[in-house]
Amino acid sequence: MLDLSLIKFDQNGLIPVVVQDIRTNEVLMLAYMNQESIKLTLETGYMHYFSRSRNKIWKKGETSGNFQKVRSLYVDCDGDAILAIVEQTGVACHTGNKSCFFTNFFGQDKKSEVDILFRLIETINDRKR
Amino acid sequence: MLDLSLIKFDQNGLIPVVVQDIRTNEVLMLAYMNQESIKLTLETGYMHYFSRSRNKIWKKGETSGNFQKVRSLYVDCDGDAILAIVEQTGVACHTGNKSCFFTNFFGQDKKSEVDILFRLIETINDRKR
Numbered sequence: 001m002l003d004l005s006l007i008k009f010d011q012n013g014l015i016p017v018v019v020q021d022i023r024t025n026e027v028l029m030l031a032y033m034n035q036e037s038i039k040l041t042l043e044t045g046y047m048h049y050f051s052r053s054r055n056k057i058w059k060k061g062e063t064s065g066n067f068q069k070v071r072s073l074y075v076d077c078d079g080d081a082i083l084a085i086v087e088q089t090g091v092a093c094h095t096g097n098k099s100c101f102f103t104n105f106f107g108q109d110k111k112s113e114v115d116i117l118f119r120l121i122e123t124i125n126d127r128k129r
Numbered sequence: 130m131l132d133l134s135l136i137k138f139d140q141n142g143l144i145p146v147v148v149q150d151i152r153t154n155e156v157l158m159l160a161y162m163n164q165e166s167i168k169l170t171l172e173t174g175y176m177h178y179f180s181r182s183r184n185k186i187w188k189k190g191e192t193s194g195n196f197q198k199v200r201s202l203y204v205d206c207d208g209d210a211i212l213a214i215v216e217q218t219g220v221a222c223h224t225g226n227k228s229c230f231f232t233n234f235f236g237q238d239k240k241s242e243v244d245i246l247f248r249l250i251e252t253i254n255d256r257k258r
Contacts, residue, residue, distance in 0.1 A: 018147045018156055018230075025154035027147055030210035042234075074230035077222055081159035083230040093206055101147075101203035101212040105171070 004035065008079040014050055017082040019092065021099075022071045028092035029100040031060075033082065045070050047086060066090040133164065137208040143179055146211040148221065150228075151200045157221035158229040160189075162211065174199050176215060195219040 009015050014032040021028055031049040033041070037057050040048040047060045047068035061067030068086040075082055093100040138144050143161040150157055160178040162170070166186050169177040176189045176197035190196030197215040204211055222229040 016145050020156055027149055027212050073234040075232050076229040077224050083156050095206050100205040103204050105202040
């Protein structure tokens with residue numbers, strides 16, 4: 001069992017948590033936990049976070065019903081980030097999207113077009129060498 | 130093209146970046162970017178971060194050779210987190226692990242055993258109801 005003292009909380013007592021769907025491997029969201037929300041998550045098996053805007057602990061899905069059942073929890077090599085693998089009920093994002101990461105830097109969602117752009121940048125840089 | 134003013138940097142001018150492998154969907158690491166490192170990433174097509182410990186911009190792989198070629202960049206629904214989909218050369222973690230998230234909360238890497246534990250918690254909670 002992990003020694004919670006290995007977790008490095010920031011100056012506000014928080015640690016960022018990357019949340020990934022166990023079925024699709026999609027990255028669903030990034031949220032924050034404090035020590036109490038980690039405790040509640042471990043005790044209940046459901047993700048609990050600390051809301052920086054509302055300044056309180058919330059159980060994901062408490063109002064929407066879109067709960068996140070924990071499947072695994074990892075801490076990174078320097079102890080300052082958590083990865084949670086979850087079973088997501090419904091969608092993760094309050095906008096109705098499955099993932100909160102639905103806006104790409106180029107204003108559309110077609111991965112192939114973004115790929116083409118980055119391949120173009122790559123080609124240009126290769127030719128500069 | 131994304132209006133960079135939509136990105137909400139924290140009080141230190143940073144934004145957390147979740148990095149995911151395009152081939153395996155593995156979450157590789159969590160790092161931070163400032164505006165300049167985003168600019169360099171877009172210009173070069175390779176991930177650049179801001180190191181909080183060294184207080185400077187670094188190109189991932191500049192010493193190790195383990196570069197991250199950008200394939201897609203997403204910003205989340207409230208503009209305060211980035212998801213980067215990358216083509217990882219070698220491993221992402223300085224420890225030699227593919228991902229920085231190799232330590233699970235229960236001290237081993239067998240997802241099935243962690244699953245069993247969470248299913249046990251679930252069963253106990255179900256019986257309490």
